[in-house]
Amino acid sequence: MATQRAARTEPRIPLSRARVLQAAVTIADESGLESLTMRRLAEVLGAEAMSLYYHVANKEEVLDGIADVVAREINDTVSQIDLPTKGADWKKAARARILSAREVLLRHRWAPGLFETRTSVSPAVLQYFHAMHALGSRALGFNQELFTPSNGASDEASTAALESMADQLPHLVGMLMEVAHDDPDSTLGWCDDQTEFEFGLDIILDGLDRLRERPDLDPRNRA
Amino acid sequence: MATQRAARTEPRIPLSRARVLQAAVTIADESGLESLTMRRLAEVLGAEAMSLYYHVANKEEVLDGIADVVAREINDTVSQIDLPTKGADWKKAARARILSAREVLLRHRWAPGLFETRTSVSPAVLQYFHAMHALGSRALGFNQELFTPSNGASDEASTAALESMADQLPHLVGMLMEVAHDDPDSTLGWCDDQTEFEFGLDIILDGLDRLRERPDLDPRNRA
């Protein structure tokens, strides 16, 4: 009765932060984010739930971690498509980049919703957000209009987090800090404010209006 | 010791589904959706958690319920703005409608995220989704590109749900059923498919490109 569990075939791979996050992504992909529990995560890894806490501080860190994993995957994928900054070709490249980002998100459908709940963002997530924003984020398959990056975290904490990233993304962080300084109430300035929202809205409305006047330009009217 | 709790001042308003949902919205507004628990909800209402189950089937029904409450609020607000269907003025009206919907969502910041998790939608939520979609949903402060309405629910269940709404929204439901029939794989056809996504994307890219060629038209370049 006591020797029944002695049949250990595989030599037991040790846990690690990377293994924990990889397993978490797989669970979310296969069963949805709601079924990602610490106990299930441990089970998949062949360990006990309490063992996870040696590699991650808590579940929140797991969630931050898998958000970072997906953001890296997107950044990697997107950066393989060259982006000519001059000339009219920017559109073709931007289009290809956005559609490739979309493909990654379709493999991790829980990611957009998760991003919105994050209270602290990794450099990769920050870079991703900024890229989306720079390209006109509304096109992107999920939005940040109602998302406040400092959501729940204090302004001081957010600013401190930015400072700690400054060496990795100096230009981006510099810009964000500047905006935050100019307008402390603007949710750090890089996402939603009314002006930003209306700017994107007007682009879309103007585009639709043009199709109303020139239906021949509407791609939907071609076979 | 036994009479200490006898000081009942208010005569105890009976629970009701409407009261439960109203209290739930207030909790979510004030403390966030994550702090909406059945126990806290009951506490706010001066009852025990178990009493809630007489008025709602379970927590999922509470979540469906408050999604419906917000969708109704948006539909009511929006429908007070007349929408001329002919002529170039459509843009002004559409703009006003979208911005008024946005104001409601800013009062219930948890709602966009909640909508995306709903597995069954009320007529009000359905109407809201459709309105957003018809206006070019990407402008709207949250998106459905990665949202699948039949998310988790079977196709049969979704179709049955639609049929039960047919008397309330005959034209809309008719259209959706038709699309679902034409293309059963298209997530019921009213949200994301690749064509839809690319259509919205191209409108935005074309709009940005036009501003690149004619910077004088960019509202951001005026005082």
Add this chain to the structure above:
DNA sequence: ACCTGAACACCGTTCAAGT
């Protein structure tokens, strides 16, 4: 008809203890 107490299975997490 409406409400509740006790109980159950399940969370995330702590902490002292094992190797």
Add this chain to the structure above:
DNA sequence: ACCTGAACACCGTTCAAGT
């Protein structure tokens, strides 16, 4: 250094029982 068992506070929910 790495892992775990027992325990705690908190969930949603059931069910038999109260008025």
